[in-house]
Amino acid sequence: MHKILLILLAVISLYGCMMGPNYQRPAVETPQTWRFEDKEAKDVANTAWWEQFGDPVLNELILTALRENKDIKIAAAKVEQFAGQYGTTRAALFPQVSADGTYGRQRASALTGPTPLEGTGISPTFNSSQLVLNAAWEIDLWGKLRRATEAARADLLGTEDARRAVILTLVASVASTYIDLRDLDKQLEISKQTAQSREVSYNLFKLRFSGGVISELELNQVKSEYEQALSTIPQFEKSIAQTENSLSTLLGRNPGPIARGKKIEQLTLPTVPAGLPSDILRNRPDILQAEQNLIAANANIGVAKALYFPAISLTGLFGWASNDLSDLFKGPAKTWSWAVPASVPIFTAGSIAGQVKSAEAIQQQALISYQQSIQTAFREVDDALIDKKKSREQIEAQVRQVEALRNYARIARLRYDNGYTSYIEVLDAERSLFNAELSYTQTQGVLFLSLVNLYKSMGGGWVVTAEGLTKKIVQGTSTEAQAPLQK
Secondary structure: OHHHHHHHHHHHHHHOOOOOOOOOOOOOOOOOOOOOOOOOOEOOOOOOHHHHHOOHHHHHHHHHHHHHOHHHHHHHHHHHHHHHHHHHHHHOOOOEEEEEEEEEEEEOOOOOOOOOOOOOOOOOEEEEEEEEEEEEEEEOOOOHHHHHHHHHHHHHHHHHHHHHHHHHHHHHHHHHHHHHHHHHHHHHHHHHHHHHHHHHHHHHHHHHHHOOOOOHHHHHHHHHHHHHHHHHHHHHHHHHHHHHHHHHHHOOOOOOOOOOOOOHHHOOOOOOEOOOHHHHHHHOHHHHHHHHHHHHHHHHHHHHHHHHOOEEEEEEEEEEEEOOHHHOOOHHHEEEEEEOOEEOOOOOOOHHHHHHHHHHHHHHHHHHHHHHHHHHHHHHHHHHHHHHHHHHHHHHHHHHHHHHHHHHHHHHHHHHHOOOOOHHHHHHHHHHHHHHHHHHHHHHHHHHHHHHHHHHHHOOOHHHHHHHHHHHHHHOOOOOOOOOOOO
């Protein structure tokens, strides 16, 4: 009879009804194409794109960040935390068995109780020993435990996707900060060269002023431009030091200098990655995480609704108890019991209804967040494509502008030296050239950053590649990277 009851309860538990809605991926309105497609785009979204810059120093910085960055270590620890929580939640689906044992010696009062032991010849001192096995199993008739396990699994998978999102952001941030650093280095170089050139002119004009060739007005005009060039040097030096500190933090280091590789004009522009808008749903870790959050919230509705129904458990005890340890495992010492406790909510003053309402509201929040994350991804990709296209057009125009201003400055200098114009024309030409060279260098950086942002916004298999590098670095082995967690 007992075995039949156990089998019946097991079958009911496995095939009982599940409260709450089953998850179905929401329909998403996906654009067919990007607004600004690139005809030269190639299928390179799954490669280690940062290597396309052709700078070994940048490659090493990214590897260092994957090994030492604190955010990645925190994210990895969170995955372990949620893996433990998933194991704990899933364990409730199975019987819980424990063992208790005691052995002791005690003395009772011989003068108390209904029949005092005084004068009976019975010793008030005695031993006691006990060994029992306890078992308890909640029968999951309404799917509460299965829904809770479903939610815990989704939380675990979402945390894994969150870790990949950290990797995605980290690699892009290291590459972007390094490009900013090399951009600032180039602008500092231009400022120093301009200051040196203007210093030569200023010293020459001081000699001319001493000889009475030029007026004090012209001398001060030259000095003003020289000092203006000097004032930009500490500005760029400050920005460089602060950018180095930011990059050091990404590398998991204390603030300090950063090694340099190729100059910004020597870097190779990465290839534009090809991809359809629908690929974003599979490639972006933040979207995958948002969907897992939605799955967990959806399952928690079932957990809350199951509270309306009876909770049925199966408990049992089997063991031995004896006053004498030597008699503990003899037949008369055997003890056992079993029971099927059940609890039914009758009046909760709206407590369960409140939990259901709360779970449904959380599910709606997760749904809207999922939809919002998709729209944000589409916008970021389109923004990056626009940025790349327009920055390239801008830099082509700036190349022509810089060349024209160099000719303008050369001709203005010749005209001044031959007495055809005042030095104001020379100052205007050199000032315009200096500003144009700085703007051109800045746009170079913007163009590189647009490609970095494009790879970041599209996601792709390169995140798994970087994840594999992280695992290899942490494990200190050359084995193949572990496959991503199956969903």
